[in-house]
Amino acid sequence: MALLEAKNVNVVYKVKEKEIKAVRNVSLDVEVQDSIGIVGESGSGKSTLAMAILQLLPNKIAKTTGEIVFDGVDLLKISENELREIRWKDIAVVFQKSMNSLSPVHKIGYQMGDIYRVHEPNATDKEVKERVLELFRLVNLADRVYDLYPHELSGGMMQRVSIALSLIYYPRLLIMDEATTALDVVTQGQILEEIMRLEEKLHLTRMMITHDVSVVSSTCKKVAVMYAGCLLESGYVSDVLTNPKHPYTQGLLSSFPSLTGERNELRGIPGSLPDLSVAHKGCVFADRCKKATDICFVKEPRTVKFPNSWNVSCHLIGGEDCDQLD
Numbered sequence: 013m014a015l016l017e018a019k020n021v022n023v024v025y026k027v028k029e030k031e032i033k034a035v036r037n038v039s040l041d042v043e044v045q046d047s048i049g050i051v052g053e054s055g056s057g058k059s060t061l062a063m064a065i066l067q068l069l070p071n072k073i074a075k076t077t078g079e080i081v082f083d084g085v086d087l088l089k090i091s092e093n094e095l096r097e098i099r100w101k102d103i104a105v106v107f108q109k110s111m112n113s114l115s116p117v118h119k120i121g122y123q124m125g126d127i128y129r130v131h132e133p134n135a136t137d138k139e140v141k142e143r144v145l146e147l148f149r150l151v152n153l154a155d156r157v158y159d160l161y162p163h164e165l166s167g168g169m170m171q172r173v174s175i176a177l178s179l180i181y182y183p184r185l186l187i188m189d190e191a192t193t194a195l196d197v198v199t200q201g202q203i204l205e206e207i208m209r210l211e212e213k214l215h216l217t218r219m220m221i222t223h224d225v226s227v228v229s230s231t232c233k234k235v236a237v238m239y240a241g242c243l244l245e246s247g248y249v250s251d252v253l254t255n256p257k258h259p260y261t262q263g264l265l266s267s268f269p270s271l272t273g274e275r276n277e278l279r280g281i282p283g284s285l286p287d288l289s290v291a292h293k294g295c296v297f298a299d300r301c302k303k304a305t306d307i308c309f310v311k312e313p314r315t316v317k318f319p320n321s322w323n324v325s326c327h328l329i330g331g332e333d334c335d336q337l338d
């Protein structure tokens with residue numbers, strides 16, 4: 013059984029008179045100990061999907077429908093109290109600037125201890141400190157960080173503290189939303205390597221939200237490609253990023269330096285994301301797709317399933333009316 017199953021998830025933001033369809037009909041399975049990268053350009057709905065999984069979107073501005081089943085429980089059907097039990101303990105998240113939520117006037121160790129006590133109210137001071145230091149070691153932080161204030165940390169140390177905090181209850185699913193994007197490549201590489209080691213040790217399942225395909229290719233087993241709120245292609249990194257089937261994935265990959273070291277010309281994808289508040293017909297990518305044919309503008313593509321959990325939503329791939337693209 014999958015640890016997380018998203019079925020036909022839709023998220024609509026209500027802004028003034030407009031309805032922005034930020035996530036559209038997304039279905040995705042995440043198995044235990046998977047590491048899955050959610051990639052796509054800015055505004056494609058990656059963070060919204062993560063926030064929907066965590067049920068952190070305020071009801072007033074966003075409506076989520078479909079099913080988000082975590083360990084057999086549909087997160088859209090349970091109470092806020094039940095969700096609070098699951099968040100952090102079972103599903104934790106690290107954002108790009110998670111540290112901003114810490115108080116600037118208290119030392120790191122003290123604040124982490126406080127957070128640990130939320131679910132472990134009976135822990136002694138000694139146990140709490142031991143747990144915090146154990147987490148520091150897991151993410152390669154020196155013990156002295158315990159007595160530092162947030163402003164005394166470098167960017168890399170801050171993100172390590174954020175990751176340590178997210179792991180405080182040893183969650184089963186860790187969502188990293190651009191968690192290392194702002195760091196220099198060396199620090200980013202070190203932290204990602206540590207995360208991969210932790211995964212083995214703690215049997216973590218990781219969902220990694222990023223616009224950086226190379227991060228996914230080097231740290232994830234699976235990948236899901238989003239565009240304008242839709243999931244266009246998903247499967248194993250070794251399939252999807254080596255031999256992409258969807259024209260959007262192909263375009264995304266040719267906008268990045270080669271993952272295998274060959275020197276290829278970099279090409280962007282001309283055009284921009286469609287207006288998500290306007291109803292569209294056909295495939296969301298059709299307007300920018302060099303290979304689009306008539307059907308792409310009038311009919312929404314269905315998801316075509318290939319062996320090895322490889323799913324592609326494109327009329328041109330094994331679709332009813334067209335030939336294979338590749």
Ligand SMILES: Nc1ncnc2c1ncn2[C@@H]1O[C@H](COP(=O)(O)OP(=O)(O)OP(=O)(O)O)[C@@H](O)[C@H]1O
Pocket residue numbers: 025026027032034052053054055056057058059060061073223288
């Ligand atoms: N609070 C909000 N209110 C209204 N619209 C929003 C809100 N948050 C996001 N959106 C819209 O939803 C769409 C998806 O945004 P989202 O942040 O999920 O994309 P993303 O792929 O994570 O982008 P980025 O990489 O830039 O964070 C965008 O059109 C965005 O403008």
